[in-house]
Amino acid sequence: MPVEAFVLPKADLGGFVAKLKADCEVFGPVAKDTEFVFGPVAAAEDLRLDYDTTILPPKKYFHRPMETLFKFDGAVEITGEGEEVGKQVLFGVHPCDINALLSLDRVFLETYPDPYYRARRENTVIIGLNCIAPCENGFCSSFNTGPAMDKGFDLALTDIGDKYVVEVGSAQGKELAAGLAAASEADLIAKNQALRACQQKITRRIDVENPGELLHQNVEHPKWEELKEECLACGTCTTVCPTCFCFGVKDYVDLSLKAGERPRTWDSCMFYEFSRVAMDHVFRPDRAARIKQRIFHKLTYFNQQFEAPGCVGCGRCVSTCVKSIDPVEIVNAIQANPNPPREVKLYTPPAKKVTPETSPWVPQKAVIKAIKQQTKDTTTYTFAFADPKVQEAYTYDPGVFNEISIFGIGEAPISISSCADVKDSFDHTIRAVGNVTNALAKLQVGDIVGIRGPYGVGWPVEEMKGKNVLLVAGGIGLAPLRPVIKYIQARRDQYGDFEILYGARTPNDMLFTDEFDEWRKIPNTRLYLTVDIVPPGVEWGHNIGVVTTLFDKMASRPENTIMVTCGPEIMMKFVVRGLLARGFSPEQIYVSLERRMSCGIKKCGNCQIGPVFVCQDGPVFKYADIKDLPEEIF
Amino acid sequence: MAKPKIAVFKFSSCAGCQLSILNIEDHLLDVAGAVDIAYCVMAKRENREGPYDIGFVEGAVTSPKELLELKKIREECKVLVALGTCACFGGLPSIKNFAGPQREMEERVYTELWDLKSIPAHGIDYYVKVDAYLRGCAIDVGELVQLVKSALLGVNPHFRPHSVCNECKLKENVCLLVNKGKPCMGSVTAAGCDALCPSLGRPCEGCRGPANDANAASLARTFSVDLGLSRDDVRRKFLKYAGNTPEFKKGAEAV
Numbered sequence: 001m002p003v004e005a006f007v008l009p010k011a012d013l014g015g016f017v018a019k020l021k022a023d024c025e026v027f028g029p030v031a032k033d034t035e036f037v038f039g040p041v042a043a044a045e046d047l048r049l050d051y052d053t054t055i056l057p058p059k060k061y062f063h064r065p066m067e068t069l070f071k072f073d074g075a076v077e078i079t080g081e082g083e084e085v086g087k088q089v090l091f092g093v094h095p096c097d098i099n100a101l102l103s104l105d106r107v108f109l110e111t112y113p114d115p116y117y118r119a120r121r122e123n124t125v126i127i128g129l130n131c132i133a134p135c136e137n138g139f140c141s142s143f144n145t146g147p148a149m150d151k152g153f154d155l156a157l158t159d160i161g162d163k164y165v166v167e168v169g170s171a172q173g174k175e176l177a178a179g180l181a182a183a184s185e186a187d188l189i190a191k192n193q194a195l196r197a198c199q200q201k202i203t204r205r206i207d208v209e210n211p212g213e214l215l216h217q218n219v220e221h222p223k224w225e226e227l228k229e230e231c232l233a234c235g236t237c238t239t240v241c242p243t244c245f246c247f248g249v250k251d252y253v254d255l256s257l258k259a260g261e262r263p264r265t266w267d268s269c270m271f272y273e274f275s276r277v278a279m280d281h282v283f284r285p286d287r288a289a290r291i292k293q294r295i296f297h298k299l300t301y302f303n304q305q306f307e308a309p310g311c312v313g314c315g316r317c318v319s320t321c322v323k324s325i326d327p328v329e330i331v332n333a334i335q336a337n338p339n340p341p342r343e344v345k346l347y348t349p350p351a352k353k354v355t356p357e358t359s360p361w362v363p364q365k366a367v368i369k370a371i372k373q374q375t376k377d378t379t380t381y382t383f384a385f386a387d388p389k390v391q392e393a394y395t396y397d398p399g400v401f402n403e404i405s406i407f408g409i410g411e412a413p414i415s416i417s418s419c420a421d422v423k424d425s426f427d428h429t430i431r432a433v434g435n436v437t438n439a440l441a442k443l444q445v446g447d448i449v450g451i452r453g454p455y456g457v458g459w460p461v462e463e464m465k466g467k468n469v470l471l472v473a474g475g476i477g478l479a480p481l482r483p484v485i486k487y488i489q490a491r492r493d494q495y496g497d498f499e500i501l502y503g504a505r506t507p508n509d510m511l512f513t514d515e516f517d518e519w520r521k522i523p524n525t526r527l528y529l530t531v532d533i534v535p536p537g538v539e540w541g542h543n544i545g546v547v548t549t550l551f552d553k554m555a556s557r558p559e560n561t562i563m564v565t566c567g568p569e570i571m572m573k574f575v576v577r578g579l580l581a582r583g584f585s586p587e588q589i590y591v592s593l594e595r596r597m598s599c600g601i602k603k604c605g606n607c608q609i610g611p612v613f614v615c616q617d618g619p620v621f622k623y624a625d626i627k628d629l630p631e632e633i634f
Numbered sequence: 635m636a637k638p639k640i641a642v643f644k645f646s647s648c649a650g651c652q653l654s655i656l657n658i659e660d661h662l663l664d665v666a667g668a669v670d671i672a673y674c675v676m677a678k679r680e681n682r683e684g685p686y687d688i689g690f691v692e693g694a695v696t697s698p699k700e701l702l703e704l705k706k707i708r709e710e711c712k713v714l715v716a717l718g719t720c721a722c723f724g725g726l727p728s729i730k731n732f733a734g735p736q737r738e739m740e741e742r743v744y745t746e747l748w749d750l751k752s753i754p755a756h757g758i759d760y761y762v763k764v765d766a767y768l769r770g771c772a773i774d775v776g777e778l779v780q781l782v783k784s785a786l787l788g789v790n791p792h793f794r795p796h797s798v799c800n801e802c803k804l805k806e807n808v809c810l811l812v813n814k815g816k817p818c819m820g821s822v823t824a825a826g827c828d829a830l831c832p833s834l835g836r837p838c839e840g841c842r843g844p845a846n847d848a849n850a851a852s853l854a855r856t857f858s859v860d861l862g863l864s865r866d867d868v869r870r871k872f873l874k875y876a877g878n879t880p881e882f883k884k885g886a887e888a889v
């Protein structure tokens with residue numbers, strides 16, 4: 001079907017804008033000093049439709065630099081939502097930025113839709129503006145995201161001299177075009193000529209058939225080390241990028257110290273502390289690794305994750321970078337001097353999508369029913385949701401996690417340490433290491449916290465059926481594996497031999513010690529314990545040494561066995577190596593990973609390892625699926 | 635809960651950071667309601683002895699006498715906060731560390747040299763353990779209030795020492811470096827000031843010290859090669875506020 005097209009004489013632009021302003025706010029490109037920004041348009045004269053690019057992309061109207069998720073008063077009472085969203089028109093959006101919004105839609109609307117982004121999307125009319133002259137640093141034609149748009153707009157304007165051709169992209173657009181004269185054949189020809197001429201003038205281009213493959217083949221390349229010396233780690237490139245979505249979440253209180261709000265704020269993978277978790281552990285401390293994360297995310301990971309372009313070639317990251325670091329130049333440099341081609345397998349995420357009815361940001365109230373001290377710094381809490389209906393409907397797989405909130409302090413991802421066979425409550429076993437976990441340590445039976453979840457993919461208890469199970473845990477890593485033990489115990493005849501290997505630093509650091517005898521009594525089950533050191537005066541009748549020293553004692557063999565492990569990453573590394581050496585295959589090995597998490601629902605981007613979202617693709621992974629990621633794990 | 639006892643001390647500095655504390659009048663009323671300011675020579679006449687719950691120290695340590703005082707203050711304060719860039723990194727007083735032989739410099743500045751006992755200027759964590767840092771010349775009052783609130787709640791405020799550029803871009807400032815060719819240090823300087831200077835059209839001077847993983851050497855090369863700054867100018871830029879830090883030292887030595 002041919003698109004409906006009209007014409008808007010430039011002389012009539014003022015009237016057209018005035019009509020729009022009658023019932024919405026209008027935003028468009030306006031001048032700021034020597035540059036342009038998207039800002040409020042008081043009258044058509046403000047509009048600078050000759051703009052090349054803007055400092056921030058129009059993304060800022062949908063995914064706000066700072067968005068209040070909710071307001072609170074006290075540790076669990078929500079008193080208000082974020083900002084109300086009014087009806088608005090974005091006038092003069094270029095094709096790259098429109099395509100970027102379509103990419104962001106995948107992030108914010110697909111799984112756990114974000115209510116704020118959605119409300120802003122639904123309340124915004126987009127009047128696009130095709131490009132008739134290339135901008136200085138753009139390379140949109142590399143991705144077919146410009147210079148002309150074919151979707152994502154209500155109306156699309158093309159400048160053909162003294163008038164604009166106005167194409168209709170939606171029913172709402174059609175209404176707005178009411179009263180305009182239809183475009184003539186000559187107008188449409190002029191439009192096509194203008195766009196083709198622009199297309200031909202675009203010289204900057206990423207010219208690779210499969211950028212993902214090229215980058216995966218060149219994870220190690222001198223270019224990255226060169227960039228590490230140049231890049232300032234200032235994060236400007238991601239701040240100005242129309243497809244970057246990462247954010248952090250932090251609570252702010254007023255002077256009452258009780259009431260406040262929980263906003264999300266744009267974050268950047270270029271920052272050193274982006275991947276920082278408790279105890280100041282940073283997963284991506286190396287600048288070269290962070291540059292790779294950005295470039296790979298833009299040119300391949302995003303595509304793998306969302307099947308949409310992660311870079312739309314707007315050129316902003318190039319124009320604003322003090323060091324002129326440029327994706328086009330990077331790809332060209334690698335192309336000019338590539339590593340020998342080798343076959344690479346690009347990670348594809350699980351297809352799972354969840355679309356709950358309620359806001360994914362709002363936790364449910366949960367009451368502490370019981371508290372049990374496990375070690376000096378670790379405690380098991382038994383919770384039940386305050387609303388019996390919520391508790392009744394609550395179920396989860398072994399190995400998944402919840403986000404636990406104390407408003408004013410923050411939120412932390414914590415694995416569920418119980419098995420869903422228990423219906424009226426659930427457990428979390430928590431080590432006090434920082435703000436939220438220390439605040440939890442001060443709570444008492446009857447106190448209330450906020451909990452949202454369950455999130456993620458857990459242990460493969462279905463796949464394990466009919467097979468032998470080897471479970472290897474280190475320290476607090478036993479918490480997310482305890483549900484597996486309970487699960488097998490309740491369905492003992494469905495599983496083969498079961499061996500549990502558990503190591504801790506000292507005997508006093510062992511969790512669930514009072515349950516060990518019960519576990520030993522599970523038929524056909526063996527429990528092996530080990531500690532790194534035994535302090536003087538402590539009795540210990542078991543193994544001493546790292547957990548892998550138990551491998552010589554265990555009966556488990558690769559045949560028909562699944563191995564599940566959780567613990568410090570360094571421990572899991574040696575466990576996996578040891579088992580591979582003993583003939584286990586990566587297909588038989590499952591690991592649970594930890595990363596910084598600010599959402600749990602595939603929105604904040606904090607938990608990414610290469611193309612993987614640990615929060616939703618994991619936290620439990622089949623080792624075979626992740627062992628060859630460009631961003632090495634272990 | 636008893637109100638936490640707060641003390642404010644001053645070493646070699648201009649008193650600007652303390653003044654910022656006094657300037658937060660509207661906040662101060664509320665904060666002062668929540669805290670007990672037990673010692674602050676600049677704000678009150680009657681000052682009480684320690685121990686204190688939170689001690690704020692302004693200024694760099696530049697003499698043996700100050701050093702002894704600092705050690706006593708550390709013992710008296712449960713939480714010790716470095717107030718402002720001088721206390722964090724040495725600040726402006728630390729320029730003297732890089733200005734040539736100490737005696738020559740002292741002769742240029744003072745006439746009576748016999749009683750002068752000066753040591754190189756350092757931030758207070760050169761000598762004692764510091765629990766929190768409020769950067770800036772002068773400090774950002776919003777950060778101060780956030781720190782006090784966090785202390786009252788018993789949590790770490792988790793300040794984010796990423797670049798000033800981040801805050802600058804969020805305000806959609808036209809870039810002074812890229813678009814105007816001015817030697818702005820925002821890309822390697824820790825944020826938290828809401829990009830105060832660049833928003834007023836003035837290049838960032840680096841007063842908050844290095845951002846996390848700051849690559850000052852790379853910026854120094856840009857200053858020298860692209861903006862044509864002399865070697866001495868580049869050195870002066872990186873040694874002005876935080877030349878004691880390894881990050882900015884690298885910038886100073888890069889060209």
Ligand SMILES: Cc1cc2nc3c(=O)[nH]c(=O)nc-3n(C[C@H](O)[C@H](O)[C@H](O)COP(=O)(O)OP(=O)(O)OC[C@H]3O[C@@H](n4cnc5c(N)ncnc54)[C@H](O)[C@@H]3O)c2cc1C
Binds near residue numbers: 277280413416429596
């Ligand atoms: C899937 C998963 C399951 C987990 N399960 C368990 C479990 O069962 N039991 C358990 O005890 N722990 C578990 N953890 C670890 C737990 O989430 C962390 O210990 C917890 O988040 C610490 O939060 P905190 O507020 O107490 O610590 P803090 O150190 O106060 O805060 C930690 C968070 O704050 C941020 N942060 C820290 N330092 C800075 C900084 N300097 N600047 C800015 N931000 C900073 C980071 O985002 C970090 O993630 C799990 C983690 C994951 C990812």
Ligand code: SF4
Binds near residue numbers: 233237238322325
């Ligand atoms: S804008 Fe340039 S210098 Fe800054 S982090 Fe990005 S690539 Fe590095």
Ligand code: SF4
Binds near residue numbers: 315316318
């Ligand atoms: S990576 Fe750069 S060119 Fe690509 S969309 Fe982002 S800002 Fe634009």
Ligand code: SF4
Binds near residue numbers: 244293295298605
């Ligand atoms: S991880 Fe991707 S989306 Fe997030 S800041 Fe980095 S480049 Fe942008």
Ligand code: SF4
Binds near residue numbers: 809
């Ligand atoms: S003006 Fe300075 S602080 Fe702002 S973006 Fe440019 S370099 Fe960064």
Ligand code: FES
Binds near residue numbers: 600613
């Ligand atoms: S995307 Fe936010 S925690 Fe995974």
